[in-house]
Amino acid sequence: METNEQISLVKKLHDLKSKILQSNDQETITLYIKEVIKIATPVPPYVKEKFFNEAYKNESKQMILALLKGDIKCIEDKSYPDWETIHFQVASSIAMLVLNFIDGGLTRVNELAST
Numbered sequence: 001m002e003t004n005e006q007i008s009l010v011k012k013l014h015d016l017k018s019k020i021l022q023s024n025d026q027e028t029i030t031l032y033i034k035e036v037i038k039i040a041t042p043v044p045p046y047v048k049e050k051f052f053n054e055a056y057k058n059e060s061k062q063m064i065l066a067l068l069k070g071d072i073k074c075i076e077d078k079s080y081p082d083w084e085t086i087h088f089q090v091a092s093s094i095a096m097l098v099l100n101f102i103d104g105g106l107t108r109v110n111e112l113a114s115t
Contacts, residue, residue: 014113
C-alpha cells in the first residue's frame with residue numbers, strides 16, 4: 001500500500017489538476033504546474049518490491065516532471081494553440097505522474113481523491 005505521504009500527494013495532485021482544468025489564465029495555470037512539480041519532486045514513487053520496478057518508477061517520475069516543465073514553456077511561449085490543448089496536455093501529464101505514486105489505476109486515484 002501507499003505511504004501517507006504518497007496518498008496526501010495524490011489528493012493534492014488531483015485537486016491541482018481540477019483547478020488547472022477550470023482555469024483559462026496562463027499565469028494561474030503556470031503557477032499550478034510549478035506547484036505540482038514542487039510537491040511531487042521530493043516524494044518517492046510507489047514501488048512494488050516483487051516487480052523490482054524502483055529504477056523504472058524513478059525514471060518515469062523524472063520524465064513526467066520534465067514533461068510538465070515543457071508544458072510550462074509551451075504555455076509561456078504560446079506553442080499550444082488553444083486552451084483545450086493546454087488542458088489536455090497538462091491533465092495528461094499530471095495523470096501519468098499520479099500513477100507513479102499509487103498501487104492501482106484510475107479507480108484507486110478516484111478512491112483516494114474522494115477520501
